[in-house]
Amino acid sequence: MNPPPQTPLRGASPLRGKKRLGRPGAFLVSGLSTLFYKEMLRFWKVVVQTVVAPVVTALLYLLIFSHVLEAHVEVYPGVSYTSFLVPGLVMMSMLQNAFSNSSSSLIQSKMQGNIVFVLLPPLSYLEFFLAYLGAAMIRGLVVGLGVWGVTLWFAPWQMPHLGWLLAYALLACAKMGAVGLVAGIWAEKYDQLAAFQNFLILPLTFLSGVFYSIHSLPPFWQAISHANPVFYLIDGFRYAFVGQSDTDPWLGLLVAGACFVAISALTLVLLRSGYKLRH
Amino acid sequence: MSQATPAIRVNALRKRFRTTQALDGVALDIQPGEFFGLLGPNGAGKTTLISILAGLTRADSGQAAVMGHDVVRDYRQARRALGVVPQELVYDPFFNVRETLRIQSGYFGLRHNDGWIDEIMHHLDLTPHADKNTQSLSGGMKRRLLVAQALVHKPPVIVLDEPTAGVDVDLRRSLWEFISGLNREGHTILLTTHYLEEAEALCGRIAMLKGGRVVACDTTRNLLQLTNEHCAQLRLDAEVVPAAWQGRLHHDADGSWRVNFSDYAELETLLADLRGAGVRVLEMQLQEPDLEDVFTDIMKRT
Ligand SMILES: Nc1ncnc2c1ncn2[C@@H]1O[C@H](COP(=O)(O)OP(=O)(O)OP(=O)(O)O)[C@@H](O)[C@H]1O
Numbered sequence: 063m064n065p066p067p068q069t070p071l072r073g074a075s076p077l078r079g080k081k082r083l084g085r086p087g088a089f090l091v092s093g094l095s096t097l098f099y100k101e102m103l104r105f106w107k108v109v110v111q112t113v114v115a116p117v118v119t120a121l122l123y124l125l126i127f128s129h130v131l132e133a134h135v136e137v138y139p140g141v142s143y144t145s146f147l148v149p150g151l152v153m154m155s156m157l158q159n160a161f162s163n164s165s166s167s168l169i170q171s172k173m174q175g176n177i178v179f180v181l182l183p184p185l186s187y188l189e190f191f192l193a194y195l196g197a198a199m200i201r202g203l204v205v206g207l208g209v210w211g212v213t214l215w216f217a218p219w220q221m222p223h224l225g226w227l228l229a230y231a232l233l234a235c236a237k238m239g240a241v242g243l244v245a246g247i248w249a250e251k252y253d254q255l256a257a258f259q260n261f262l263i264l265p266l267t268f269l270s271g272v273f274y275s276i277h278s279l280p281p282f283w284q285a286i287s288h289a290n291p292v293f294y295l296i297d298g299f300r301y302a303f304v305g306q307s308d309t310d311p312w313l314g315l316l317v318a319g320a321c322f323v324a325i326s327a328l329t330l331v332l333l334r335s336g337y338k339l340r341h
Numbered sequence: 342m343s344q345a346t347p348a349i350r351v352n353a354l355r356k357r358f359r360t361t362q363a364l365d366g367v368a369l370d371i372q373p374g375e376f377f378g379l380l381g382p383n384g385a386g387k388t389t390l391i392s393i394l395a396g397l398t399r400a401d402s403g404q405a406a407v408m409g410h411d412v413v414r415d416y417r418q419a420r421r422a423l424g425v426v427p428q429e430l431v432y433d434p435f436f437n438v439r440e441t442l443r444i445q446s447g448y449f450g451l452r453h454n455d456g457w458i459d460e461i462m463h464h465l466d467l468t469p470h471a472d473k474n475t476q477s478l479s480g481g482m483k484r485r486l487l488v489a490q491a492l493v494h495k496p497p498v499i500v501l502d503e504p505t506a507g508v509d510v511d512l513r514r515s516l517w518e519f520i521s522g523l524n525r526e527g528h529t530i531l532l533t534t535h536y537l538e539e540a541e542a543l544c545g546r547i548a549m550l551k552g553g554r555v556v557a558c559d560t561t562r563n564l565l566q567l568t569n570e571h572c573a574q575l576r577l578d579a580e581v582v583p584a585a586w587q588g589r590l591h592h593d594a595d596g597s598w599r600v601n602f603s604d605y606a607e608l609e610t611l612l613a614d615l616r617g618a619g620v621r622v623l624e625m626q627l628q629e630p631d632l633e634d635v636f637t638d639i640m641k642r643t
C-alpha cells in the first residue's frame with residue numbers, strides 16, 4: 063500500500079482549520095476597515111502626488127490671484143480679497159481631491175484587473191461604499207488642511223466658525239467622494255474619466271464663485287450659478303471664515319445635504335446591481 | 342456518491358453576453374473532497390462558470406451554490422467557502438507580497454493571520470520575496486501570489502482557472518504537489534486547464550464544456566475508456582504488407598507502420614497475416630488512448 067499521505071499544510075483542512083467568526087457585526091467592521099485601510103495606504107504611499115501637489119497648485123492660485131486682485135477687488139465690505147479667496151481655494155482643493163481619490167482608485171483597479179481582490183471576498187456593497195467614501199473624505203480633508211495651512215502665511219489668521227466649517231467640509235468631501243465612486247464605476251477607460259473630470263467637475267468648481275462673488279455677475283449667470291450645487295459648498299464654507307455669504311448658509315447646507323443623499327443613493331443602487339463591476 | 346451537501350452545485354445555469362451564449366444550461370455537482378477538472382476549448386464558458394460561482398458575474402438564470410450556500414442569496418457564506426485563482430495575472434502594484442496577503446486576509450475578516458500567511462508563503466516559495474513589490478515579481482511569482490491570495494481564508498473549495506498557463510516545469514510540479522496535498526487534506530479542487538495530461542493525472546472526475554454546454558462528465562477512468570482507439574506502431578523487415586492490410590497500415594516517414602484498431606483481436610489477426618506472408622516484426626509499440634484522444638473525439642462528435 064501507499065504510505066499515508068503527507069500533510070503539507072497542517073491546519074489547511076476545512077475540518078481542522080475551521081476558523082469561525084462569532085458575531086457577524088465584528089466581521090462587517092473588519093472587512094470594511096481593511097478596505098478603508100487599503101484605500102488610505104494607496105494614497106498615502108504616493109503622498110507627494112496626492113497631497114503635496116494639490117497644495118502647491120492651490121498656493122500658486124493664491125499667489126497669482128491675490129497679487130493681481132488684492133488692491134482692486136473688495137467683494138464683501140471689510141473683507142480683503144485674499145481672505146475671500148482662501149476659503150474658496152481650500153474648498154475647491156477638497157472637492158477635487160475627494161473626487162479624484164475614489165474615482166482614480168476604482169478606475170485603476172478596473173483597468174489593472176485587481177478589482178477582483180475586493181469583489182471576491184464577502185464584502186457587502188454598503189461596506190464597499192463606506193470604505194471608498196471614507197478614504198476619499200480623508201484625502202479631501204488632509205489636502206484641505208494642507209492648503210489652509212500654507213495660506214496662513216499669506217492671509218491674516220481669523221478664527222473660523224468651527225461648526226459651519228466642519229459641516230461644510232465633511233459634507234463636501236463626502237459628496238465628491240460619492241461622485242468619484244459613480245464616475246469610477248461608470249468609466250471603463252482613463253479618457254472617459256478624464257472627460258468626466260474636464261467637462262463636469264472642473265467647470266462646476268471653477269464656475270462656483272471661488273475667485274469672485276456671483277453677485278458681480280449679470281442676473282442670468284447668477285441664476286445659472288444658483289443651479290450649480292458646488293456653488294453652495296463654496297459659499298457656505300466661506301461663510302464659516304468671513305461671516306458673509308451670497309446665500310443663507312442653512313439653505314446651502316440643505317442643498318448640499320440633499321445632493322449627497324441623492325448621489326449616495328445612486329451609488330448604492332449601482333453597487334447593489336453590480337453595474338459594470340459584476341458583469 | 343455521498344449524501345453530503347455538494348461542494349459545488351450548479352443547475353440550469355445560463356449566461357448571455359450580448360451576442361454570445363456563454364453558458365447554455367449547465368448543471369454540475371461536485372462532491373466535497375473531489376479533484377474535479379473542467380475542460381473545454383477557448384470560449385467554452387469555463388471562466389464564465391467560475392465567475393458566476395465567485396460572484397464576479399451574475400447568471401441570467403439558474404442556480405449556483407458553494408457548500409450549500411447560494412452564491413447570490415448567501416453570498417457571504419458562499420464566498421467565505423471559496424478560494425479563486427483567476428485566469429488573468431492580476432496584482433496591485435501599490436503593495437508588496439506580505440501586505441497583499443495581509444490585506445486579503447482582512448477582507449475576509451481575519452486580522453491576525455500572520456502564522457498562516459507565513460506558512461502559505463513558505464509552501465509557495467514566496468518567503469524570499471515577502472517584501473518585494475508585486476510589480477517587480479516575475480510572472481510565475483505573480484501566479485504563486487494569486488494562489489496564496491486564494492488561500493488566505495482557508496477555503497474548503499479551491500478553484501483554479503488555468504493556474505499553469507505560462508508557468509515553468511518546476512513551478513508546475515511544485516504547484517501540483519501543493520494542490521494535491523490540499524486535496525488530500527479534504528479541500529475540494531476545481532481545475533481548468535488546457536494541459537490535458539495534467540488533468541488526466543490529477544483529476545478524479547472531469548466535465549467537458551463546449552459552447553456553454555456540458556458535453557461529457559464522468560470519472561477520468563471512464564472517460565479514458567470511451568475511446569477504444571488504440572494505436573500500434575510496427576517496424577517490419579519488408580517494404581510491402583499483405584494486400585488485405587494495405588489500406589489500414591500507414592507507412593510513416595520514418596519507415597515504420599502505424600495501425601489504428603479498436604479491438605485487440607484485430608491486432609492478433611494482423612500479426613498472424615504478417616507471419617503468413619513471411620514478414621517479420623522487428624519492433625512493436627502500443628499506444629494507449631489518452632485524454633487528449635478522448636477530448637478531441639468528444640469535441641468532434643458534439
Ligand atoms: N465580459 C464579457 N463580455 C462579452 N463576452 C464575454 C465576456 N466574458 C466572456 N465572454 C464570452 O463568453 C464566451 C465564454 O468565455 P469564457 O471566458 O467563459 O471561456 P473559457 O472557456 O474560459 O475560455 P478560455 O479557455 O479561453 O479561457 C466567449 O465567447 C467569450 O468571448
Ligand SMILES: [Mg+2]
Nearest residue numbers: 387388428502
Ligand atoms: Mg477562461
